[in-house]
Amino acid sequence: MKSAVIVFPGSNCDRDAAWALEMITGQKPDMVWYGDSDFKTKPDMIVVPGGFSYGDYLRSGAMASNAPIMKAVKSLAEQGRPVIGICNGFQILTECGLLPGALLRNRDQLFICDDTELVVENANTPFTRGYDKGQRLTVPIAHHDGNYFADAETLDRLEGEGQVAFRYVNNPNGSARDIAGVTNAKGNVLGLMPHPERASDPKLGNTDGAGVFKSLLMEMA
Amino acid sequence: MKFRIDVSLKPGVLDVQGKAVEGALHGLGFSDAQNVRIGRFVTLEVAGDDPTHAEAQVKDMCEKLLANPVIESYQITPL
Numbered sequence: 483m484k485s486a487v488i489v490f491p492g493s494n495c496d497r498d499a500a501w502a503l504e505m506i507t508g509q510k511p512d513m514v515w516y517g518d519s520d521f522k523t524k525p526d527m528i529v530v531p532g533g534f535s536y537g538d539y540l541r542s543g544a545m546a547s548n549a550p551i552m553k554a555v556k557s558l559a560e561q562g563r564p565v566i567g568i569c570n571g572f573q574i575l576t577e578c579g580l581l582p583g584a585l586l587r588n589r590d591q592l593f594i595c596d597d598t599e600l601v602v603e604n605a606n607t608p609f610t611r612g613y614d615k616g617q618r619l620t621v622p623i624a625h626h627d628g629n630y631f632a633d634a635e636t637l638d639r640l641e642g643e644g645q646v647a648f649r650y651v652n653n654p655n656g657s658a659r660d661i662a663g664v665t666n667a668k669g670n671v672l673g674l675m676p677h678p679e680r681a682s683d684p685k686l687g688n689t690d691g692a693g694v695f696k697s698l699l700m701e702m703a
Numbered sequence: 704m705k706f707r708i709d710v711s712l713k714p715g716v717l718d719v720q721g722k723a724v725e726g727a728l729h730g731l732g733f734s735d736a737q738n739v740r741i742g743r744f745v746t747l748e749v750a751g752d753d754p755t756h757a758e759a760q761v762k763d764m765c766e767k768l769l770a771n772p773v774i775e776s777y778q779i780t781p782l
Contacts, residue, residue: 583773
């Protein structure tokens with residue numbers, strides 16, 4: 483499985499994502515610069531990584547969502563290729579309209595860096611098939627703007643259509659309906675605030691996040 | 704042509720900064736302070752001398768970048 487990780491000015495989880503992807507897929511991902519207008523080789527899946535693209539100026543993810551490479555990301559997403567936005571990547575995917583809703587400042591105004599417990603809400607997505615529905619995972623979060631917001635009608639639709647992939651067990655940031663991760667309607671784009679790439683290498687003592695990448699590998703097989 | 708754009712969270716979207724500042728104001732004894740909302744403003748100039756065209760461009764800028772229509776509203780004021 484050929485993967486790609488987008489690198490923006492200010493990304494800081496790009497190499498963590500690449501590490502996890504290489505370990506799990508056995509293939510080094512392409513690191514793709516935000517200023518490129520297209521992929522040299524079309525990847526089978528794309529990670530939009532965490533960090534502080536453009537220093538979080540204006541709104542988290544706002545500038546990155548308009549970066550040249552994002553047109554190519556959108557076009558591959560529309561063709562059905564899996565795209566995962568993690569943390570700042572989630573913010574970028576909501577800003578560019580690939581995912582519904584927005585990420586507001588955390589309820590308590592604090593930057594939170596901690597392990598959180600998640601529950602797998604929908605195990606029937608390309609990103610969660612390696613898990614069981616209802617399975618509990620411990621995955622780290624590190625964000626200031628992780629408070630998921632969407633209007634009530636959108637939230638009802640997300641829940642009704644099974645687009646809520648992960649929920650927090652103890653909501654750390656005020657997210658509507660405890661949402662930690664959502665997919666688009668088609669199910670091939672996932673945004674999540676927790677960092678599965680930071681919980682993938684056994685050397686770090688926790689591999690609860692590895693299932694996200696393993697699920698994709700199963701999907702491609 | 705110069706414009707000022709005020710961007711604020713839509714009513715109903717929790718403004719945690721506004722809430723914290725409201726609490727601080729109450730702490731200072733301003734107990735009448737209520738509904739504190741915090742936004743941002745942007746000033747910018749648009750080249751050319753067609754005000755209608757310029758304002759239409761600013762609106763487009765707001766929709767595409769300066770505001771996030773999912774959570775924010777904006778007001779454009781020609782200066």
